[in-house]
Amino acid sequence: MKIDYENLIERLGSVALSNRMNTQANDHASHFFGHKKLKHRSLYFLYILARKLLQSPLVYKRGYKNALNVQVTQTELTFTNLPKAFDGFRILHISDLHMDGMPELLEVLTRIIQPLEYDLCVFTGDFREGILGAYEEPARLAVELRKAIHAETLAVLGNHDAVEMVSTMEAGGLRLLLNEHRVIERNGEKLVILGVDDPHYYQADDLERALAGSPPDAFKILLAHSPEITHKALAAGVDFYLCGHTHAGQICLPGRKPIFTVSRGPKHCKSGLWEHNGVRGYTSAGAGASSVPIRYNCPPEITIHTLRRSAKTKKHAKFGSSRMCVF
Numbered sequence: 001m002k003i004d005y006e007n008l009i010e011r012l013g014s015v016a017l018s019n020r021m022n023t024q025a026n027d028h029a030s031h032f033f034g035h036k037k038l039k040h041r042s043l044y045f046l047y048i049l050a051r052k053l054l055q056s057p058l059v060y061k062r063g064y065k066n067a068l069n070v071q072v073t074q075t076e077l078t079f080t081n082l083p084k085a086f087d088g089f090r091i092l093h094i095s096d097l098h099m100d101g102m103p104e105l106l107e108v109l110t111r112i113i114q115p116l117e118y119d120l121c122v123f124t125g126d127f128r129e130g131i132l133g134a135y136e137e138p139a140r141l142a143v144e145l146r147k148a149i150h151a152e153t154l155a156v157l158g159n160h161d162a163v164e165m166v167s168t169m170e171a172g173g174l175r176l177l178l179n180e181h182r183v184i185e186r187n188g189e190k191l192v193i194l195g196v197d198d199p200h201y202y203q204a205d206d207l208e209r210a211l212a213g214s215p216p217d218a219f220k221i222l223l224a225h226s227p228e229i230t231h232k233a234l235a236a237g238v239d240f241y242l243c244g245h246t247h248a249g250q251i252c253l254p255g256r257k258p259i260f261t262v263s264r265g266p267k268h269c270k271s272g273l274w275e276h277n278g279v280r281g282y283t284s285a286g287a288g289a290s291s292v293p294i295r296y297n298c299p300p301e302i303t304i305h306t307l308r309r310s311a312k313t314k315k316h317a318k319f320g321s322s323r324m325c326v327f
């Protein structure tokens with residue numbers, strides 16, 4: 001599909017687009033393995049060794065099966081400032097598909113999503129498996145999955161995504177928020193969904209730009225790929241922050257204890273529901289898996305968040321039917 005660069009310039013700004021494309025064109029992988037992420041060469045070899053071990057048939061087969069066992073989790077959160085018309089509003093939150101690395105996931109997710117009930121669907125980035133190279137296939141797979149979604153669908157880009165994916169995805173019914181916002185109205189009341197470009201690798205998030213022209217006192221939900229901009233969310237008056245990126249560890253020790261998560265965000269914001277300096281948020285464990293498509297002690301998830309209006313903020317939120325998180 002022809003890339004509409006004029007449209008991208010108009011929406012992101014020419015400097016931001018040029019910055020992102022320039023970084024995309026640079027050796028993203030060498031940056032990942034360079035001095036900023038892996039300080040010692042020996043760590044690189046440890047990484048390769050771990051990868052080889054995880055790719056051994058026994059570990060891989062079971063881990064791959066785990067990675068396709070997608071759970072539907074649910075939260076219910078109360079807010080004192082939620083407009084009345086949005087009491088009970090349900091958001092289907094999907095993150096980190098990396099679907100071109102695990103093509104069976106399309107069928108699994110289609111089957112799971114079809115019977116669900118929700119009012120809005122949001123994707124918090126990482127549609128592509130790799131961080132370089134072809135972007136057509138992950139964009140096409142996202143469009144295929146969109147066919148199973150019966151509500152308006154908004155999305156942001158992650159650190160694995162190329163900005164060139166936007167044209168195909170938008171033609172297929174996924175509206176990207178590129179440092180932009182969308183106002184949702186119900187009975188004359190408004191909810192603002194803010195969406196920023198990747199804050200992790202590209203550091204291309206511009207919340208100020210996303211806020212521009214939005215109704216100032218409206219309830220605000222932020223979509224960002226990672227939980228790394230809580231300080232900006234606080235300054236912007238964000239009420240609920242939805243993100244992913246960490247995969248909740250993807251390969252964890254028993255008890256969902258992650259061995260490693262790549263995020264500069266606060267430690268307690270790396271998975272599930274959290275509260276940080278007055279901002280509440282949810283970091284999805286992700287629907288897919290990256291690097292090696294396996295999971296251990298960390299099931300993939302899609303989440304339905306139900307928003308409730310209440311005179312008092314309650315101190316709990318439900319996770320599905322069996323888990324409760326003190327919040």
Ligand SMILES: [Fe+2]
Pocket residue numbers: 096098126158160245246247286290
């Ligand atoms: Fe990811």
